[in-house]
Amino acid sequence: MKLAIDETRCKGCNLCTKVCPYKIFKEGKLPNLRGIVVPELDRPERCTNCRLYHLYGRQLCGVCQLTCPDQAIHWVEEEPYEPHKVAIEY
Amino acid sequence: MKLAIDETRCKGCNLCTKVCPYKIFKEGKLPNLRGIVVPELDRPERCTNCRLYHLYGRQLCGVCQLTCPDQAIHWVEEEPYEPHKVAIEY
Amino acid sequence: MSFEDWFRQDRLPHIYCAGCGNGTIINCTLAAVDAMGWAKEDTVFVSGIGCSSRAPGYIVTDSLHTTHGRALAFATGVKMANPKLHVVVFTGDGDLAAIGGNHFIHACRRNIDLTVVCMNNQIYGMTGGQGSPTTPRGCISTTTPYGSTEPAFDLSELAIAAGANYVARWTSYHVKELERAVKTGLETPGFSFIEALVQCPTNFGRRNKFRQVADQIEYIKAHALLKAKRDRLLEQGERIPEDMYVVGELMRRSRPAMGLAPTEVKP
Amino acid sequence: MSFEDWFRQDRLPHIYCAGCGNGTIINCTLAAVDAMGWAKEDTVFVSGIGCSSRAPGYIVTDSLHTTHGRALAFATGVKMANPKLHVVVFTGDGDLAAIGGNHFIHACRRNIDLTVVCMNNQIYGMTGGQGSPTTPRGCISTTTPYGSTEPAFDLSELAIAAGANYVARWTSYHVKELERAVKTGLETPGFSFIEALVQCPTNFGRRNKFRQVADQIEYIKAHALLKAKRDRLLEQGERIPEDMYVVGELMRRSRPAMGLAPTEVKP
């Protein structure tokens, strides 16, 4: 499970940056091509939902997703071979 | 002060016969020309309103008048010389 | 002056059926208006459509007999445009609470300085006895031939929840109390709602086993529960029988109001 | 399945402004619907006109985007004609309580088996920010340039007085609670009303000193008073500050209801 913001939907409202108990969303800095400043993810591996979803088989937190007014946040399955980009970056 | 039912207005509903504490209104017996059975007055001199209106200078009961849905009950001033018909009848 | 002076004598007798309670309610209302000492030219009656709403046509003042359900919206225009006028609204359960429900709750919310007298006969009288939003469950009407199944409104409760400053309920039996309640309503700044339960012998009574007008008056009398008594019963943990309805002053408060007359400057 | 599966992906992103709370409310509602395990073909969304009322257009089921204020009347037709359908109504404060107020109170009275989610942003969003019947006193809108002077409705109280079986109020901040309240509403036979306070940054926030979306969310969060806490305060005889609003489950009861699905016969 991996957290992802859909750039084609996000409108940069930054509500996700307010609601995540782990402060995983940070206000972005640069506008994308559509002129929107999409938030960045700060060590998303800390997200309880991502970590434990498969273990418990159900949504554990998901507050960011429920809150995101633009349906821009979701989780995608990680391909087993996919390098954990975020983990590497930090 | 004298109690009077206006025959051109009364529709014969007999509500007055229910509300007067002194039972001054009695159900009538014969239809008038309009086909309506207007109540009769039973010793109307017993009406507190009639008796004491001038003394107190205000409405004392008037429930029959307030209740009469057809605005058919009112009081008329008695001419001083007018014989008290009702008193004579009973 | 007496309440009789407020009638258009040339229009009487009115069109109401024999024993219809509407005439009684008009008497009580006019008695209260009369007691206010208002000038006729400063007083306006407004109504919608229905038997009850015919009332203003029998009153000597300026009056607006409007469209079904809209009396309060018209009255709002009259009152806001000239707050010096005293505006009294006559309406029926159908006019006020079926088609006119929206204007009802909004006039309560705005708490506009009107006094509304609703002749609640629990039926559409004028159109021949269809069910209304206040027709009690189980009652027969021409559109509820098997007995009404829809829950009914408590109009007074609705007025309170929507924001009216003054709310009282009486009946065509309680003429003195009703007159007093209307008077209090007239005196209260803001929206005053007086619900008057009335008999419609032709279209309600006849279908619901009240053979005589007096039978329905008896029923109305017997099922009225004084608010004070209701409160006592509740306190004592007793159940209120379902077919009783509460009468009395149900709300008096002073929320902010609209359309108030500029206070008259004494010379 | 997740609530995301209920969106028409081809219609996203929606037309709402950045930071508009409506999207959040749709998420919570769809999450609750999803949790009910209903089939998409048995579920119908209905709405009126307004930003909030655009919601059904983004949902994959059959849906009716109707006329301003009339959603509940259309929904009544859908539900009564086919009680097997689950009917959920999205509406706004203007749609539901201004122009649609009459259908609102009558749907509550009939206690018809619908679940209504009202996105109350206390403003007319779609038409550019005019005052609504829930605009708090003093607030600026394009039709209340000097601050609103009309008293506002408490929509949930109105729903209770009018007869709804289930009434709850939450906000776009309380996403989990809101989801749960909608679910309870969906489960409750009869009329369920869930009021969701939401931010309209464009037309409410901007004019009322919320420079950032988050400021308004902060405000909403800070002024929400849990019902349980309110009751405690009242018991202790404390005053509830005027600018607080109560959140939580405000009513749950089982008055007679209409439009209930015939209980499914198990084979």
Next chain:
Amino acid sequence: MRREVRFSGFGGQGIILSTVILGRAAVMYDHKYAAQTQVYGPEARGGASMSAVIIDDEAILYPEVSVPDIFVIMSQEGFEKYGATARPDAIMILDSTLVHSRPGCTFYEIPATAEAKTTLGRDIVANIVMLGALVGYTHVVSEEALKKAILDSVPKGTEALNTKAMELGIAIAGGKKQP
């Protein structure tokens, strides 16, 4: 032949029901044509009630009654409003208990309300007495048809009373009683 019958009286006398019965008799049992109409007063009740029925062997085209051939009048107000202008060649059947005036045309006085009350014990069937008399005098429909139509239209349990009322009317009109 087209015959126009106008009934009038006051609310509660069953004026409208009478014309419905008459029309029904003509259509359902005499297999003629009929068109029944009525005046709806101001929506609320009270005042004079009026109703009419046209009976014809051919289809009825113009359905309004203009110059009635036959009047059935059951109240003084009804007479004044709807009967006073009867043409000389019309026939009027009036309830002499309730109507004081008399028209210029041929008329029959039936003390229907009094008879209904005294003979049958229920003044509510005065209109059926009038119907019986009407048919007795004018034969706008057959007695058989009238009887069936009455039985179709009256509340359960009142069949005998209403049949008697009809027969009483026919008898008053000098017709034969049903066996």
Next chain:
Amino acid sequence: MRREVRFSGFGGQGIILSTVILGRAAVMYDHKYAAQTQVYGPEARGGASMSAVIIDDEAILYPEVSVPDIFVIMSQEGFEKYGATARPDAIMILDSTLVHSRPGCTFYEIPATAEAKTTLGRDIVANIVMLGALVGYTHVVSEEALKKAILDSVPKGTEALNTKAMELGIAIAGGKKQP
């Protein structure tokens, strides 16, 4: 001479205000004629914003812009939706901070948003910078008129900032600054 100017960008940039200012300058201070129109998107906000003004010495009859002579473009989406079809003989002034594409017609690149932010400290006045540049390049209205119209239209307390923004625009366009 009739000149049609089309502005586009996104909501919040003051696209509409810009055309109102321009029209106002023409009408109130240059005593010309102007007709300003705008596209109202789906009632809710967001997306590309477009507005136009026609300026003429004579009364304006047909009030819609068909083939604009001048474009002021302040977003990439605005360019794509409203600027891409500009005729070769048109003039386009674009905010190079926000518009990536370039048209086939004559165009001037103004880094208005960047300049407004860096030079003036407030990117909100980027549109006024563009207005200044527009007038500097095209003289559709006089600088004097523009300045007065700006002062009429901006919130109290921001007059100096806006005047500076306008002057900055004019300067970028190579015109003389106001003294």
Next chain:
Amino acid sequence: MTSRLEFWQGNIASAEGALAAGCRFFGGYPITPSTEIAEHMAAKLPKRGGVFIQMEDELASIASVIGASWTGARAMTATSGPGFSLMMENIGYAAMTETPCVIVNVQRGGPSTGQPTMAAQGDMMQCRFGSHGDYAIIALCPASVQEMYDLTAKAFNLADKYRVPVFLMTDEVIGHMRERIIVPDAVEHTGRPAFVPGTLPFKPGADLVPGFPEFGKGYGTHVTGLTHDERGYPCATNPGLHAALVKRLVDKIESATQKLADFDVVNPDAEQVFIAYGAPVRTVQQVIHDHPDRKIGFLRVRTVWPFPSHALALFKNARRFIVPELNLGQIAREIERHAKVPVTSVPKLGGELHTPGELYAVWEAGA
């Protein structure tokens, strides 16, 4: 056919016609002189597994009917002038969303509260033009109790076939009159155009009418009163799309004018021709009956909207059209548009029919 004879009131016949046509939903609000229809439905629908609901007002009545129609139910309402006026917004919605529904208007004297118990035909133009914007509808006008039954049943078939609101524009005289009626054993019941799953829900067929994607079948149709594309999605700023949609909504009805036409022609070689619909038909019939020696032309129209203007040409010798109406000449206006010869409007207000004498006098004056 085991049809049966009845002596019914017009309003009852309309209600029975609806029931025979399979109407399963009635949402209404009482109003004189239409109320008997609601009352009859209240008594009968529950027994037939249908739903009667008295709504809070007429706005809600028509809304509930449209909602019910989307579940596939044949649905109707009945009203009179003031209620009709209140329905106008949602009638436009039904037209825009192509929702089949039947609306009976038992016309009474207007404007406003007017004459609640008297007959009129004053809402004929309103029925065509009373909602905002351009659209088209179908209106049928019965002239007898029999036609109250027959045309109500027909209205349902037309509403379904064309996916449009169909109006039974009758009046107090026909609605309240009792007459002989032959009740057929069954009435024809044609359905709604079939929806092909997987196709676009608002893509029209050759007859310009799209298939009907009934709710509850899993088609997932979005229905909106906004201008929408063939998927049903809002698309409210595209001029071409809007123009095409609205033109189609009007064309699907107007191009079917000849198919929809329902009229009788009497004496097509006459020089003076009456044109009538609804109650005045009866007077004209009487005039013709009373004057067998005269060549009195008569175009008796049942489908008034779309108006069958092609029928005018059938009267080759016509020198004049005489149009008696219980209004100030509403359909006469429409006839004036098409007629090559003078049109004489014979308005009558107040609730009474024209007498045969009045109409014959008009005819004779021109003979």
Next chain:
Amino acid sequence: MTSRLEFWQGNIASAEGALAAGCRFFGGYPITPSTEIAEHMAAKLPKRGGVFIQMEDELASIASVIGASWTGARAMTATSGPGFSLMMENIGYAAMTETPCVIVNVQRGGPSTGQPTMAAQGDMMQCRFGSHGDYAIIALCPASVQEMYDLTAKAFNLADKYRVPVFLMTDEVIGHMRERIIVPDAVEHTGRPAFVPGTLPFKPGADLVPGFPEFGKGYGTHVTGLTHDERGYPCATNPGLHAALVKRLVDKIESATQKLADFDVVNPDAEQVFIAYGAPVRTVQQVIHDHPDRKIGFLRVRTVWPFPSHALALFKNARRFIVPELNLGQIAREIERHAKVPVTSVPKLGGELHTPGELYAVWEAGA
């Protein structure tokens, strides 16, 4: 005259015109594209001792306006299609009770929700026939921001003089456009016909209009939407009385058609004549301007209802009338009734104006 120059939006000009005319009451409900009128009144009326109230819906808006009008206040509302449809019942009430009031309809694309932000002229027939029963109204159509001001002010005078609802039928283009406008120092303010105390409140004068018995003066007038006699008392079953009342309500307007007529004639000797009102006027003007060498006739109408049909005769050489409208040809229908030569309707839907090229092409095709 110290008139002043402004650069205003059409809707603002309409609001300012109303204020200048002494409008003291605005009851409204927001709707695109008319909302700016309400918003401007909300800001301005309180400062001028007037009342702005946002009502709960359009039914209530027009009701409040009528109520306010009876207190003597000049009163108005503004709306667009869906709200206009909702006002229909009470518009009939205003007509029946002869209540002066002004209703602005900034037309947008219909039917139904349609195109909320695009221009149209689709409510022209509705404005005339949208309420039940027979009645008549006055409708003015501005074609510029200047006329938004001038005709709104004029509307109040006409409403008062004829005691009738007067409509300003404008559209999104004119309502939202900003243009140069010369604001006069003052506008003419004619009053309501005087009521003579002691006379019957609904007894008409020679011009068929009764004096206005303002509420609050002690006249004790009963106002009802029921058919009423000259005392104002309900009298709903008297056919003659109803007929006379309704005919008077219509006649007082229609007999004043020539007085009410407000049109310009360009090239009266032309063979092909454009007829336009509202926004399309601008396109026709452009066509004429662009083709000074062509004799292009133009009847430019400001008072659309009652339609000044006598103006058609001014074009003696007319071979054809060309009627561009932002609808499917609504006023063209009316013109067809009166025209002796063919009428070419040039409908345009979708929100854009006809281009000058489009219209010139139509003209040229017939040249």
